Amino acid sequence: MENRMEQLKQQMQPGGADAIIGSRVELQLLTTLKCNLKCSYCSLGVGEVLGSQQHVSYELDQLERFVATHLAGKEIYVTFYGGEPTLNVGFMAAVMQRFPLSRFQLQTNGTLLDNLPDEILGRLSNILISIDGGERVTDGYRGRGIYRQVLKNMRQVRDRVGGSMTARVTWSDSDTGFSELDELAHSFDYVYFQFVAGEKYGDDAVVKRQAVLAQLIAAFFAQSNTLYPMIPLMGIVRNKVLPSRASELYAGMTQCRASTHLINVMPDGKIFPCPDMMYLPAMQQGDIGGNWLHQSPLRPHADMPCNDCEALPWCRRNCMKNLYLGYVQKDERYRRNVVEPICDLIRFMGREIDRYAPQEWFARLSPSLRRQLTDCEVYEYVEVMP
Secondary structure (H helix, E strand, O other), X not given: OHHHHHHHHHHXXXXXXXXXXXXXXXXXXXXXXXXXXXXXXXXXXXXXXXXXXXXXXXXXXXXHHHHHHHOOOOEXXXXXXXXXXXXXXXXXXXXXXXXOOOEEEEEEOOOOHHHOOHHHHOOEEEEEEEOOOOHHHHHHHHOOOHHHHHHHHHHHHHHHOOOEEEEEEEEOOOOOOHHHHHHHHHHOOEEEEEEOOOOOOOOOHHHHHHHHHHHXXXXXXXXXXXXXXXXXXXXXXXXXXXXXXXXXXXXOOOOOHHHOOEEEEOOOOEEEOOOOOOOOHHHOOEEOOOOEEOOOOOOOOOOOHHHHOOOHHHHOOOOHHHHHHHHHOOOHHHHHHHHHHHHHHHHHHHHHHHOOOHHHHHHOOOHHHHHHHHOOHHHHHOOOOO
């Protein structure tokens, strides 16, 4: 144990162990910071990041040299991100051609999905499509008609996509109900929901979300001949049944990939650990043009209260951005209005799941369903915890 702690200490020091922890790395390439929508809660709006860089200014030769220098021997999966990444289809195609052994994911608002050529769609292991719940909520945040357009586009390309299609829900509206999320679970291969990192938890907002979560969890355990494809529920149940899965890929550090193996490359080549913190110069950890990479500055910190939390064994800390702002930067308002309510919701989910005896439920699953729960590829592309 002492040797393991000493190893982690060395990894925290500049010039210590590799900047990437583990054998895998997610190379999230922002193809542009332009977007064809103006979603009201967009995290890139902070610090005026959105729209600030419209074109990739580094060369693919520089990216290839960076990969050879810093990511050699790693299994690389590339996520195309933005802005709206489908506004730069040429760059996506060029990266796929240059790195043929990588896996590829696309995170998109879905409005231009039907314009993608088959050679790109067929290479995608997963597509994360941003949608905010039902039609009322989605159109309210994204614009009139967006919900129906996105679902139409998704259905139009589905047979040409090489992998899965996942609804990525930012749970911003406390009035989002069970039926809206349940409908997405029947329309997409998977649903990933994330509690919004904004001040949306006042009054009875937490209680409303708890009621919906209880319904989702009840639906999840209602049958054992199929799997309810809600990634956060799948991930928590997996971690409770097989606790080692919560830490084995991340050296016991945190499930937030920003600590260990997620690097976000801006169109100008600057690298940051978290896509929501690219407005902070102190967060820069590398540069494609300069061909350098340091360890992530978003690591577990002594001021974070996670070690004393009941959820730590299966949550393994949640959003490092939230923890950093709330406890390291001492933003008391953000901690009180955002971080603590989200942590309360996650603890609620853990307790509610325990009511259904997840180990006994898992024991009744067929081998194929067990593998789907324990080894779902989408876990590698999202934060697992909501």
